[in-house]
Amino acid sequence: MNVLVTGGSSGLGRTLAAELVKRGARVIVACRTKARRDSTAFFLRNKTGSFNVRTMFMDLTSLDSVFDFCEELINTEDKIDAIVNNAAILCPQNKTSDDLDMMLGVNYIGHFLLTSLLSEKLLKQGSSSSPSRIVNVVCGSFRSGHILNKEELEGKSDGGYNMRNVYRSSKLALHLMTKHLAHKYVEDGVVAYSVDPGYVNTGLYKHLEGPFGKFNQTCAKALYRTTEEGIQTILYCLSSKDVLKQSGYLFKDCRVCDVRSSEWTDNNIKDLWDRTSELILSKGIKLELPPDEDEEADRADNSEVADSEQ
Numbered sequence: 319m320n321v322l323v324t325g326g327s328s329g330l331g332r333t334l335a336a337e338l339v340k341r342g343a344r345v346i347v348a349c350r351t352k353a354r355r356d357s358t359a360f361f362l363r364n365k366t367g368s369f370n371v372r373t374m375f376m377d378l379t380s381l382d383s384v385f386d387f388c389e390e391l392i393n394t395e396d397k398i399d400a401i402v403n404n405a406a407i408l409c410p411q412n413k414t415s416d417d418l419d420m421m422l423g424v425n426y427i428g429h430f431l432l433t434s435l436l437s438e439k440l441l442k443q444g445s446s447s448s449p450s451r452i453v454n455v456v457c458g459s460f461r462s463g464h465i466l467n468k469e470e471l472e473g474k475s476d477g478g479y480n481m482r483n484v485y486r487s488s489k490l491a492l493h494l495m496t497k498h499l500a501h502k503y504v505e506d507g508v509v510a511y512s513v514d515p516g517y518v519n520t521g522l523y524k525h526l527e528g529p530f531g532k533f534n535q536t537c538a539k540a541l542y543r544t545t546e547e548g549i550q551t552i553l554y555c556l557s558s559k560d561v562l563k564q565s566g567y568l569f570k571d572c573r574v575c576d577v578r579s580s581e582w583t584d585n586n587i588k589d590l591w592d593r594t595s596e597l598i599l600s601k602g603i604k605l606e607l608p609p610d611e612d613e614e615a616d617r618a619d620n621s622e623v624a625d626s627e628q
């Protein structure tokens with residue numbers, strides 16, 4: 319099994335990558351900087367004693383970087399069986415190099431582009447009995463996020479910026495992406511899940527200030543889950559046969575959580591999907607990769623053989 323993990327250089331993603339390698343998977347880890355790529359390779363190979371891990375550079379704050387990463391991945395990996403969209407940040411207001419809101423760009427829009435570009439590869443690999451899997455790591459508080467309007471999605475909204483609200487809405491957008499993918503690929507051998515890992519002791523909350531920030535910094539070690547505990551539901555959604563009929567759902571503690579909102583209509587979900595696609599296209603980035611060079615060559619060879627046989 320070949321699994322791509324974003325944000326595998328620390329926290330939940332790094333523990334997940336190590337565990338998947340130990341279980342015999344080939345793991346590709348996308349890392350924010352080239353230095354993180356190299357240190358993560360060193361860490362994971364040391365930790366697992368295996369070379370069945372590949373680390374690559376991909377900065378989710380740049381749509382160009384995501385595109386280049388996917389192009390390289392498609393041209394160098396035979397197959398991708400699963401993607402874990404795990405990377406995220408919780409940070410004060412900032413902008414990506416594409417002039418998007420930083421949290422929306424990293425947590426949602428970058429992963430939207432990544433998943434769109436790799437969907438062909440997933441579709442090719444998956445079947446109804448053994449589908450390719452997409453796992454989007456969200457958080458419990460996305461339920462109190464709201465669907466981003468046009469200005470918010472483009473990072474242009476005026477007024478006060480509430481870091482935790484934007485984080486929640488970025489995670490709601492990711493969950494609605496899960497639902498859309500499940501609907502889109504219902505017949506096609508690709509399944510999608512959202513996973514809430516619960517509160518986990520990682521570096522995620524380092525930018526939080528005020529009482530909640532202080533609470534996180536002082537109590538996280540004692541009260542929160544370890545990363546080993548936090549990855550269990552992700553592993554479950556990547557491997558269990560029991561979840562195959564539950565594409566599009568949120569999972570927590572290896573169980574489906576039946577979360578709903580009157581706001582999450584099919585129309586609103588599709589509308590957010592379309593607006594996100596348009597936004598990415600407006601930045602000059604395509605949502606499809608150029609055809610695979612080897613496959614094109616194979617196709618040309620086959621048609622020459624067919625012509626000569628006629």
Ligand SMILES: NC(=O)c1ccc[n+]([C@@H]2O[C@H](COP(=O)([O-])OP(=O)(O)OC[C@H]3O[C@@H](n4cnc5c(N)ncnc54)[C@H](OP(=O)(O)O)[C@@H]3O)[C@@H](O)[C@H]2O)c1
Binds near residue numbers: 327404424515516522
């Ligand atoms: N911790 C919790 O309590 C909790 C609760 C609910 C949900 N979650 C979710 O769990 C997932 C993992 O978070 P975590 O707790 O493990 O946090 P973390 O330790 O801060 O890990 C976040 C990962 O994302 C990567 N990342 C950040 N910006 C990036 C960028 N521009 N491009 C590529 N990668 C980038 C980080 O890379 P660097 O190592 O280079 O910084 C890191 O590997 C997130 O989706 C988070 O929302 C966590």
